[in-house]
Amino acid sequence: MSARKSTGDAGQGDGRGRRLVLRGVLLAVIAFVVLGFVASGCSKVSTAPDEVRLHYAGGPFEAIKFEKCISPSSGATYLGPGDTSYSYPFGQRTFDFSGSPDAESKPIRIVSKDNVEMEVAGSATFTLNTSCQTLRRFHEKIGLKYGAYFGGSESSDGWRRMLNFYFKQPLDRAMDAASQEFEWKKLFNDPDAKQQWEQRVGQLARQFIRETAGEDYFCQPNYGGSGDCGDVVLTIQKPEPPQTLIDALAAEQAAKQQNLAQQQINTKVKTELESIQDLVRVLGPQGAILWKAIQDGRVQVVPVPQGGAINITPQSR
Template identity: 30%
Template sequence: MGCSIANPTSSEVSLQYGAGPFDSRKFVECETARDVSDVNDDHYYYPSGQRDFTFGDGEGLDAAALTSTTQDSQEIKVTGTVKFTLNTDCAQFTDPTGKVWPGGKLQMFHELIAYKYEAAPTDGGEQMEEGWSELLRNYVGAALDRATDNEALKYPWQKLYTDTAAKAQWEKDVLEQLPDILRSLTQGVDLITINSVLLQKPGIQAALVQGLTEKQAAELRGQAVEVDKQAAASFPGGIVAYQQYQQQQAVNQAIKDGKVQVLPVPQGSPVIVSPTK
């Protein structure tokens, strides 16, 4: 009689289902080590360690960048990484609907969600199937989108863009809210555990960047004027003497930079400078 071998790696857990010619398709057991079973049985392999869900611009990410609206009705681009762990608990439990799952929360995840996406490989040590990425977008991604939307509404865009403390608090609030939203998508059961959320500095519209740059430039000009006023007030000879000093400093710097040239003159005459061509 033939047999099949379940051989999960140290970072995998497999689910075995009876699928022989005389068997109805049913759950058999949850496996974390090599196991020999009926040749017609099916095995589905899931990761037991921490994984990343990345979202942003560019190739190779799990999802595109998200968008959220801030308190002052500005749209921001949200990018980052969510670290999560699939709940591979195989202990029998009863879900909120009263259904008993002999293979634990991993069996529930497989039958209610992952099997529909064809997300799990049927051989150990293989990459997750293409459906895995779609599954993550529809569960982790959807929950994250709602959480970032909810929390962004608490802040004006400039706070999230320029205030490190506000951005860190926003990130923390998203992390705290995300598990509850995710549970609402999985019948109230923790099938996916969120470990951390890292949000990059939000992207803002070009017009806002330009406006912020102009505002900062204006503030710097105002600060420079104030410094000049204070320096002039305490300069020997007063404002007039200070202005003459500034003009001379400008000429000296221009000569140093090669922007003007010094013309030779008789000793004792004023120094004559002219712009270089």
């Protein structure tokens, strides 16, 4: 009896040992999973007043899918393990092509009707369409391609590259097309021609921007997310020709002014000659000379009594 009991106790002890080992392994696996969860961990994001975010759920072992938009000025939003969010600007933004150090682009080059190359500086003011589903389409079609979202390592470069493609190229096309209708002097010097050119550029630019983007992603500066998207607002400076042409135009204007002045001098001389001819016809040559001398103050007229003598003495000058 004691031998059998002893053998049974040993079996029970082995069973308990195996269960303890299995429990330890299970706890280790759970701990490993928990640590992995924590490592890949949850995160939280919040948005500034000029920012909107797109939240995508998913991780290494599941498909990534769109979750929701996070509105401006939102408090902490928790993202699950593997989730991502992408930040985009909310409110007015500008594509600056003035060529200044912080501008997105250099001035745009155009060619006039008479084949003169000119430079145009300016800006395009707009609001990114942050209506949730529209912004999602923009992100998936354009934003991801260029890395145009903010907060990442390539946010500034990506946003700039995106604007250069979706703004600069349409603007370049629009300005070139409109400039073929005007000569360079009119674009540079004629306010009416410049106004017509600006209107034409505006029409073509808005058309080409929409065509390039494929949808109304870029709206008028005060767009609030509902209703008509509106048009991008363009501010463009007077086209500038090469400095050599500006100098030549200035010389041409100076010559015109000199010619006008000479014409006025000639007119005055002609009038004076005609006046002298009239005096000669009336007074004779000597009388005309005397009249002219009196008018110029070179001869003094002294009244004398009737029958008296008179001496005429020219004044020394």
